[in-house]
Amino acid sequence: MISSNQTKQLLDVIEKNEDPSAFADALGLLEKLITNIINNPNEDKFKHIKMTVKTLATRLFNIRQMAELLQSLGFIQQDQEFYLPDQEYGTLLENFNTIKWQHILAQGRVEGPQQYQKAQEIVRQQQEVQRQYEKEQREKEKIQQQIKYDRQERSLVKEKDSKANDLQFGAKxxxxxxxxxxxxxxxxxxxxxxxxxxxxxxxxxxxxxxxxxxxx
Structure with a gap:
Protein backbone atom coordinates (compact mmCIF):
# COMPACT_ATOMS: atom_id res chain seq x y z
CA MET A 1 0.00 0.00 0.00
CA ILE A 2 1.30 3.44 -0.97
CA SER A 3 1.18 5.81 2.00
CA SER A 4 -0.40 9.24 1.87
CA ASN A 5 3.04 10.77 2.44
CA GLN A 6 4.40 9.09 -0.68
CA THR A 7 1.40 10.25 -2.68
CA LYS A 8 1.92 13.79 -1.40
CA GLN A 9 5.55 13.72 -2.53
CA LEU A 10 4.49 12.54 -5.98
CA LEU A 11 1.86 15.28 -6.22
CA ASP A 12 4.44 17.93 -5.34
CA VAL A 13 6.71 16.69 -8.12
CA ILE A 14 3.87 16.65 -10.66
CA GLU A 15 2.74 20.14 -9.69
CA LYS A 16 6.21 21.58 -10.35
CA ASN A 17 6.20 20.18 -13.88
CA GLU A 18 2.66 21.09 -14.93
CA ASP A 19 0.66 24.17 -15.74
CA PRO A 20 -1.04 25.29 -12.47
CA SER A 21 -4.51 25.58 -14.00
CA ALA A 22 -4.29 22.22 -15.77
CA PHE A 23 -2.99 20.58 -12.60
CA ALA A 24 -5.78 22.02 -10.44
CA ASP A 25 -8.42 21.03 -13.00
CA ALA A 26 -7.06 17.48 -13.23
CA LEU A 27 -7.07 17.06 -9.45
CA GLY A 28 -10.63 18.38 -9.26
CA LEU A 29 -11.75 15.82 -11.82
CA LEU A 30 -9.82 13.04 -10.11
CA GLU A 31 -11.40 13.95 -6.78
CA LYS A 32 -14.87 13.58 -8.33
CA LEU A 33 -13.98 10.19 -9.80
CA ILE A 34 -12.71 8.95 -6.44
CA THR A 35 -15.77 10.33 -4.64
CA ASN A 36 -18.01 8.33 -6.99
CA ILE A 37 -16.15 5.16 -6.07
CA ILE A 38 -16.34 5.85 -2.34
CA ASN A 39 -20.04 6.72 -2.47
CA ASN A 40 -20.82 3.66 -4.61
CA PRO A 41 -18.41 0.94 -3.46
CA ASN A 42 -20.49 -1.86 -4.98
CA GLU A 43 -20.84 -0.23 -8.41
CA ASP A 44 -18.11 -1.66 -10.63
CA LYS A 45 -18.59 0.92 -13.38
CA PHE A 46 -17.15 3.70 -11.22
CA LYS A 47 -13.93 1.74 -10.70
CA HIS A 48 -12.95 2.08 -14.37
CA ILE A 49 -11.14 5.19 -15.59
CA LYS A 50 -10.88 5.00 -19.38
CA MET A 51 -8.18 6.88 -21.23
CA THR A 52 -10.30 6.85 -24.40
CA VAL A 53 -13.05 9.02 -22.90
CA LYS A 54 -12.54 12.47 -24.40
CA THR A 55 -13.04 14.43 -21.17
CA LEU A 56 -10.59 12.23 -19.31
CA ALA A 57 -8.10 12.30 -22.14
CA THR A 58 -8.02 16.11 -22.29
CA ARG A 59 -8.44 17.00 -18.62
CA LEU A 60 -6.91 14.10 -16.70
CA PHE A 61 -4.44 12.22 -18.85
CA ASN A 62 -2.97 15.44 -20.21
CA ILE A 63 -0.97 15.37 -16.96
CA ARG A 64 2.18 13.45 -17.85
CA GLN A 65 2.53 11.49 -14.60
CA MET A 66 -1.18 10.79 -14.15
CA ALA A 67 -0.69 7.06 -14.76
CA GLU A 68 1.88 6.92 -11.96
CA LEU A 69 -0.44 8.87 -9.67
CA LEU A 70 -3.37 6.53 -10.34
CA GLN A 71 -1.18 3.53 -9.62
CA SER A 72 -0.16 5.08 -6.30
CA LEU A 73 -3.88 5.23 -5.45
CA GLY A 74 -4.32 1.50 -6.06
CA PHE A 75 -5.42 1.47 -9.71
CA ILE A 76 -3.92 -1.01 -12.15
CA GLN A 77 -3.60 -0.35 -15.87
CA GLN A 78 -5.43 -2.64 -18.29
CA ASP A 79 -4.79 -1.57 -21.88
CA GLN A 80 -6.48 1.83 -22.28
CA GLU A 81 -8.05 2.06 -18.85
CA PHE A 82 -7.25 2.01 -15.16
CA TYR A 83 -9.19 -0.26 -12.83
CA LEU A 84 -9.41 -0.33 -9.02
CA PRO A 85 -9.42 -3.91 -7.63
CA ASP A 86 -11.49 -4.52 -4.51
CA GLN A 87 -8.38 -5.30 -2.47
CA GLU A 88 -7.01 -1.82 -3.21
CA TYR A 89 -10.07 0.03 -1.93
CA GLY A 90 -8.27 0.71 1.35
CA THR A 91 -5.36 2.29 -0.52
CA LEU A 92 -7.75 4.67 -2.24
CA LEU A 93 -9.36 5.66 1.05
CA GLU A 94 -5.95 6.13 2.64
CA ASN A 95 -4.97 8.63 -0.05
CA PHE A 96 -8.26 10.39 -0.75
CA ASN A 97 -7.75 13.30 1.64
CA THR A 98 -4.29 13.87 0.20
CA ILE A 99 -5.82 14.34 -3.26
CA LYS A 100 -8.59 16.56 -1.90
CA TRP A 101 -6.27 18.83 0.07
CA GLN A 102 -3.80 19.13 -2.79
CA HIS A 103 -6.67 20.15 -5.07
CA ILE A 104 -7.83 22.85 -2.63
CA LEU A 105 -4.31 24.28 -2.45
CA ALA A 106 -3.73 24.06 -6.20
CA GLN A 107 -7.00 25.84 -6.93
CA GLY A 108 -6.13 28.52 -4.38
CA ARG A 109 -2.80 29.17 -6.09
CA VAL A 110 -4.55 29.61 -9.43
CA GLU A 111 -7.03 32.11 -7.97
CA GLY A 112 -4.40 34.30 -6.33
CA PRO A 113 -2.50 34.93 -3.07
CA GLN A 114 -5.56 35.80 -1.00
CA GLN A 115 -7.47 32.70 -2.09
CA TYR A 116 -4.39 30.57 -1.57
CA GLN A 117 -4.14 31.83 2.00
CA LYS A 118 -7.77 30.88 2.57
CA ALA A 119 -7.14 27.49 1.01
CA GLN A 120 -4.24 26.90 3.38
CA GLU A 121 -6.46 27.66 6.37
CA ILE A 122 -9.18 25.32 5.11
CA VAL A 123 -6.69 22.50 4.66
CA ARG A 124 -5.16 23.18 8.07
CA GLN A 125 -8.56 22.94 9.76
CA GLN A 126 -9.51 19.76 7.90
CA GLN A 127 -6.19 18.15 8.74
CA GLU A 128 -6.68 18.99 12.41
CA VAL A 129 -10.13 17.38 12.34
CA GLN A 130 -8.61 14.31 10.69
CA ARG A 131 -5.84 14.07 13.29
CA GLN A 132 -8.37 14.34 16.10
CA TYR A 133 -10.51 11.63 14.52
CA GLU A 134 -7.53 9.30 14.14
CA LYS A 135 -6.53 9.95 17.76
CA GLU A 136 -10.03 9.06 18.97
CA GLN A 137 -9.99 5.89 16.88
CA ARG A 138 -6.67 4.84 18.40
CA GLU A 139 -8.05 5.46 21.89
CA LYS A 140 -11.13 3.37 21.12
CA GLU A 141 -8.95 0.54 19.86
CA LYS A 142 -6.88 0.66 23.05
CA ILE A 143 -10.02 0.52 25.19
CA GLN A 144 -11.41 -2.38 23.18
CA GLN A 145 -8.13 -4.25 23.49
CA GLN A 146 -8.08 -3.64 27.25
CA ILE A 147 -11.67 -4.88 27.59
CA LYS A 148 -10.77 -8.01 25.63
CA TYR A 149 -7.70 -8.57 27.79
CA ASP A 150 -9.69 -8.10 31.02
CA ARG A 151 -12.29 -10.62 29.86
CA GLN A 152 -9.59 -13.16 29.11
CA GLU A 153 -8.04 -12.58 32.53
CA ARG A 154 -11.38 -13.04 34.30
CA SER A 155 -12.02 -16.18 32.30
CA LEU A 156 -8.64 -17.64 33.31
CA VAL A 157 -9.18 -16.77 36.98
CA LYS A 158 -12.64 -18.34 36.89
CA GLU A 159 -11.24 -21.47 35.26
CA LYS A 160 -8.48 -21.75 37.89
CA ASP A 161 -10.98 -21.26 40.73
CA SER A 162 -13.22 -23.92 39.24
CA LYS A 163 -10.37 -26.42 39.02
CA ALA A 164 -9.30 -25.62 42.58
CA ASN A 165 -12.85 -26.19 43.83
CA ASP A 166 -13.02 -29.48 41.97
CA LEU A 167 -9.79 -30.64 43.58
CA GLN A 168 -10.96 -29.54 47.02
CA PHE A 169 -14.31 -31.28 46.62
CA GLY A 170 -12.61 -34.42 45.34
CA ALA A 171 -10.39 -34.55 48.42
CA LYS A 172 -13.46 -34.58 50.70
Missing part, protein backbone atom coordinates in the same frame (compact mmCIF):
# COMPACT_ATOMS: atom_id res chain seq x y z
CA UNK A 173 -15.38 -37.27 48.83
CA UNK A 174 -15.44 -40.59 50.66
CA UNK A 175 -15.97 -43.89 48.89
CA UNK A 176 -16.39 -47.41 50.10
CA UNK A 177 -12.75 -48.11 49.25
CA UNK A 178 -11.34 -45.17 51.21
CA UNK A 179 -13.60 -45.79 54.21
CA UNK A 180 -12.36 -49.34 54.58
CA UNK A 181 -8.92 -48.05 55.60
CA UNK A 182 -9.82 -45.45 58.27
CA UNK A 183 -10.69 -45.54 61.93
CA UNK A 184 -14.18 -45.98 63.31
CA UNK A 185 -14.84 -42.29 64.11
CA UNK A 186 -13.62 -41.05 60.75
CA UNK A 187 -15.40 -43.92 59.08
CA UNK A 188 -18.67 -42.86 60.66
CA UNK A 189 -18.19 -39.26 59.53
CA UNK A 190 -17.26 -40.52 56.09
CA UNK A 191 -20.40 -42.60 55.85
CA UNK A 192 -22.51 -39.54 56.59
CA UNK A 193 -20.64 -37.54 53.93
CA UNK A 194 -20.91 -40.37 51.45
CA UNK A 195 -24.62 -40.79 52.05
CA UNK A 196 -25.25 -37.03 51.74
CA UNK A 197 -23.91 -37.10 48.18
CA UNK A 198 -26.96 -39.04 47.03
CA UNK A 199 -30.35 -37.42 46.63
CA UNK A 200 -32.48 -39.91 44.77
CA UNK A 201 -33.89 -43.15 46.12
CA UNK A 202 -31.65 -45.43 44.08
CA UNK A 203 -28.44 -43.76 45.19
CA UNK A 204 -29.55 -43.77 48.81
CA UNK A 205 -29.84 -47.52 48.47
CA UNK A 206 -26.23 -47.58 47.21
CA UNK A 207 -25.13 -45.62 50.27
CA UNK A 208 -26.96 -48.04 52.57
CA UNK A 209 -25.30 -51.03 50.90
CA UNK A 210 -21.90 -49.37 51.32
CA UNK A 211 -22.62 -48.70 55.00
CA UNK A 212 -23.75 -52.26 55.55
CA UNK A 213 -20.59 -53.54 53.88
CA UNK A 214 -18.28 -51.39 55.99
CA UNK A 215 -20.00 -52.19 59.28
CA UNK A 216 -19.44 -55.89 58.89
Missing amino acids: VKTCETLENVGEVERGEGLNTFASQYNDKENNQSAKRCKKLLLK
Whole structure:
Protein backbone atom coordinates (compact mmCIF):
# COMPACT_ATOMS: atom_id res chain seq x y z
CA MET A 1 0.00 0.00 0.00
CA ILE A 2 1.30 3.44 -0.97
CA SER A 3 1.18 5.81 2.00
CA SER A 4 -0.40 9.24 1.87
CA ASN A 5 3.04 10.77 2.44
CA GLN A 6 4.40 9.09 -0.68
CA THR A 7 1.40 10.25 -2.68
CA LYS A 8 1.92 13.79 -1.40
CA GLN A 9 5.55 13.72 -2.53
CA LEU A 10 4.49 12.54 -5.98
CA LEU A 11 1.86 15.28 -6.22
CA ASP A 12 4.44 17.93 -5.34
CA VAL A 13 6.71 16.69 -8.12
CA ILE A 14 3.87 16.65 -10.66
CA GLU A 15 2.74 20.14 -9.69
CA LYS A 16 6.21 21.58 -10.35
CA ASN A 17 6.20 20.18 -13.88
CA GLU A 18 2.66 21.09 -14.93
CA ASP A 19 0.66 24.17 -15.74
CA PRO A 20 -1.04 25.29 -12.47
CA SER A 21 -4.51 25.58 -14.00
CA ALA A 22 -4.29 22.22 -15.77
CA PHE A 23 -2.99 20.58 -12.60
CA ALA A 24 -5.78 22.02 -10.44
CA ASP A 25 -8.42 21.03 -13.00
CA ALA A 26 -7.06 17.48 -13.23
CA LEU A 27 -7.07 17.06 -9.45
CA GLY A 28 -10.63 18.38 -9.26
CA LEU A 29 -11.75 15.82 -11.82
CA LEU A 30 -9.82 13.04 -10.11
CA GLU A 31 -11.40 13.95 -6.78
CA LYS A 32 -14.87 13.58 -8.33
CA LEU A 33 -13.98 10.19 -9.80
CA ILE A 34 -12.71 8.95 -6.44
CA THR A 35 -15.77 10.33 -4.64
CA ASN A 36 -18.01 8.33 -6.99
CA ILE A 37 -16.15 5.16 -6.07
CA ILE A 38 -16.34 5.85 -2.34
CA ASN A 39 -20.04 6.72 -2.47
CA ASN A 40 -20.82 3.66 -4.61
CA PRO A 41 -18.41 0.94 -3.46
CA ASN A 42 -20.49 -1.86 -4.98
CA GLU A 43 -20.84 -0.23 -8.41
CA ASP A 44 -18.11 -1.66 -10.63
CA LYS A 45 -18.59 0.92 -13.38
CA PHE A 46 -17.15 3.70 -11.22
CA LYS A 47 -13.93 1.74 -10.70
CA HIS A 48 -12.95 2.08 -14.37
CA ILE A 49 -11.14 5.19 -15.59
CA LYS A 50 -10.88 5.00 -19.38
CA MET A 51 -8.18 6.88 -21.23
CA THR A 52 -10.30 6.85 -24.40
CA VAL A 53 -13.05 9.02 -22.90
CA LYS A 54 -12.54 12.47 -24.40
CA THR A 55 -13.04 14.43 -21.17
CA LEU A 56 -10.59 12.23 -19.31
CA ALA A 57 -8.10 12.30 -22.14
CA THR A 58 -8.02 16.11 -22.29
CA ARG A 59 -8.44 17.00 -18.62
CA LEU A 60 -6.91 14.10 -16.70
CA PHE A 61 -4.44 12.22 -18.85
CA ASN A 62 -2.97 15.44 -20.21
CA ILE A 63 -0.97 15.37 -16.96
CA ARG A 64 2.18 13.45 -17.85
CA GLN A 65 2.53 11.49 -14.60
CA MET A 66 -1.18 10.79 -14.15
CA ALA A 67 -0.69 7.06 -14.76
CA GLU A 68 1.88 6.92 -11.96
CA LEU A 69 -0.44 8.87 -9.67
CA LEU A 70 -3.37 6.53 -10.34
CA GLN A 71 -1.18 3.53 -9.62
CA SER A 72 -0.16 5.08 -6.30
CA LEU A 73 -3.88 5.23 -5.45
CA GLY A 74 -4.32 1.50 -6.06
CA PHE A 75 -5.42 1.47 -9.71
CA ILE A 76 -3.92 -1.01 -12.15
CA GLN A 77 -3.60 -0.35 -15.87
CA GLN A 78 -5.43 -2.64 -18.29
CA ASP A 79 -4.79 -1.57 -21.88
CA GLN A 80 -6.48 1.83 -22.28
CA GLU A 81 -8.05 2.06 -18.85
CA PHE A 82 -7.25 2.01 -15.16
CA TYR A 83 -9.19 -0.26 -12.83
CA LEU A 84 -9.41 -0.33 -9.02
CA PRO A 85 -9.42 -3.91 -7.63
CA ASP A 86 -11.49 -4.52 -4.51
CA GLN A 87 -8.38 -5.30 -2.47
CA GLU A 88 -7.01 -1.82 -3.21
CA TYR A 89 -10.07 0.03 -1.93
CA GLY A 90 -8.27 0.71 1.35
CA THR A 91 -5.36 2.29 -0.52
CA LEU A 92 -7.75 4.67 -2.24
CA LEU A 93 -9.36 5.66 1.05
CA GLU A 94 -5.95 6.13 2.64
CA ASN A 95 -4.97 8.63 -0.05
CA PHE A 96 -8.26 10.39 -0.75
CA ASN A 97 -7.75 13.30 1.64
CA THR A 98 -4.29 13.87 0.20
CA ILE A 99 -5.82 14.34 -3.26
CA LYS A 100 -8.59 16.56 -1.90
CA TRP A 101 -6.27 18.83 0.07
CA GLN A 102 -3.80 19.13 -2.79
CA HIS A 103 -6.67 20.15 -5.07
CA ILE A 104 -7.83 22.85 -2.63
CA LEU A 105 -4.31 24.28 -2.45
CA ALA A 106 -3.73 24.06 -6.20
CA GLN A 107 -7.00 25.84 -6.93
CA GLY A 108 -6.13 28.52 -4.38
CA ARG A 109 -2.80 29.17 -6.09
CA VAL A 110 -4.55 29.61 -9.43
CA GLU A 111 -7.03 32.11 -7.97
CA GLY A 112 -4.40 34.30 -6.33
CA PRO A 113 -2.50 34.93 -3.07
CA GLN A 114 -5.56 35.80 -1.00
CA GLN A 115 -7.47 32.70 -2.09
CA TYR A 116 -4.39 30.57 -1.57
CA GLN A 117 -4.14 31.83 2.00
CA LYS A 118 -7.77 30.88 2.57
CA ALA A 119 -7.14 27.49 1.01
CA GLN A 120 -4.24 26.90 3.38
CA GLU A 121 -6.46 27.66 6.37
CA ILE A 122 -9.18 25.32 5.11
CA VAL A 123 -6.69 22.50 4.66
CA ARG A 124 -5.16 23.18 8.07
CA GLN A 125 -8.56 22.94 9.76
CA GLN A 126 -9.51 19.76 7.90
CA GLN A 127 -6.19 18.15 8.74
CA GLU A 128 -6.68 18.99 12.41
CA VAL A 129 -10.13 17.38 12.34
CA GLN A 130 -8.61 14.31 10.69
CA ARG A 131 -5.84 14.07 13.29
CA GLN A 132 -8.37 14.34 16.10
CA TYR A 133 -10.51 11.63 14.52
CA GLU A 134 -7.53 9.30 14.14
CA LYS A 135 -6.53 9.95 17.76
CA GLU A 136 -10.03 9.06 18.97
CA GLN A 137 -9.99 5.89 16.88
CA ARG A 138 -6.67 4.84 18.40
CA GLU A 139 -8.05 5.46 21.89
CA LYS A 140 -11.13 3.37 21.12
CA GLU A 141 -8.95 0.54 19.86
CA LYS A 142 -6.88 0.66 23.05
CA ILE A 143 -10.02 0.52 25.19
CA GLN A 144 -11.41 -2.38 23.18
CA GLN A 145 -8.13 -4.25 23.49
CA GLN A 146 -8.08 -3.64 27.25
CA ILE A 147 -11.67 -4.88 27.59
CA LYS A 148 -10.77 -8.01 25.63
CA TYR A 149 -7.70 -8.57 27.79
CA ASP A 150 -9.69 -8.10 31.02
CA ARG A 151 -12.29 -10.62 29.86
CA GLN A 152 -9.59 -13.16 29.11
CA GLU A 153 -8.04 -12.58 32.53
CA ARG A 154 -11.38 -13.04 34.30
CA SER A 155 -12.02 -16.18 32.30
CA LEU A 156 -8.64 -17.64 33.31
CA VAL A 157 -9.18 -16.77 36.98
CA LYS A 158 -12.64 -18.34 36.89
CA GLU A 159 -11.24 -21.47 35.26
CA LYS A 160 -8.48 -21.75 37.89
CA ASP A 161 -10.98 -21.26 40.73
CA SER A 162 -13.22 -23.92 39.24
CA LYS A 163 -10.37 -26.42 39.02
CA ALA A 164 -9.30 -25.62 42.58
CA ASN A 165 -12.85 -26.19 43.83
CA ASP A 166 -13.02 -29.48 41.97
CA LEU A 167 -9.79 -30.64 43.58
CA GLN A 168 -10.96 -29.54 47.02
CA PHE A 169 -14.31 -31.28 46.62
CA GLY A 170 -12.61 -34.42 45.34
CA ALA A 171 -10.39 -34.55 48.42
CA LYS A 172 -13.46 -34.58 50.70
CA VAL A 173 -15.38 -37.27 48.83
CA LYS A 174 -15.44 -40.59 50.66
CA THR A 175 -15.97 -43.89 48.89
CA CYS A 176 -16.39 -47.41 50.10
CA GLU A 177 -12.75 -48.11 49.25
CA THR A 178 -11.34 -45.17 51.21
CA LEU A 179 -13.60 -45.79 54.21
CA GLU A 180 -12.36 -49.34 54.58
CA ASN A 181 -8.92 -48.05 55.60
CA VAL A 182 -9.82 -45.45 58.27
CA GLY A 183 -10.69 -45.54 61.93
CA GLU A 184 -14.18 -45.98 63.31
CA VAL A 185 -14.84 -42.29 64.11
CA GLU A 186 -13.62 -41.05 60.75
CA ARG A 187 -15.40 -43.92 59.08
CA GLY A 188 -18.67 -42.86 60.66
CA GLU A 189 -18.19 -39.26 59.53
CA GLY A 190 -17.26 -40.52 56.09
CA LEU A 191 -20.40 -42.60 55.85
CA ASN A 192 -22.51 -39.54 56.59
CA THR A 193 -20.64 -37.54 53.93
CA PHE A 194 -20.91 -40.37 51.45
CA ALA A 195 -24.62 -40.79 52.05
CA SER A 196 -25.25 -37.03 51.74
CA GLN A 197 -23.91 -37.10 48.18
CA TYR A 198 -26.96 -39.04 47.03
CA ASN A 199 -30.35 -37.42 46.63
CA ASP A 200 -32.48 -39.91 44.77
CA LYS A 201 -33.89 -43.15 46.12
CA GLU A 202 -31.65 -45.43 44.08
CA ASN A 203 -28.44 -43.76 45.19
CA ASN A 204 -29.55 -43.77 48.81
CA GLN A 205 -29.84 -47.52 48.47
CA SER A 206 -26.23 -47.58 47.21
CA ALA A 207 -25.13 -45.62 50.27
CA LYS A 208 -26.96 -48.04 52.57
CA ARG A 209 -25.30 -51.03 50.90
CA CYS A 210 -21.90 -49.37 51.32
CA LYS A 211 -22.62 -48.70 55.00
CA LYS A 212 -23.75 -52.26 55.55
CA LEU A 213 -20.59 -53.54 53.88
CA LEU A 214 -18.28 -51.39 55.99
CA LEU A 215 -20.00 -52.19 59.28
CA LYS A 216 -19.44 -55.89 58.89
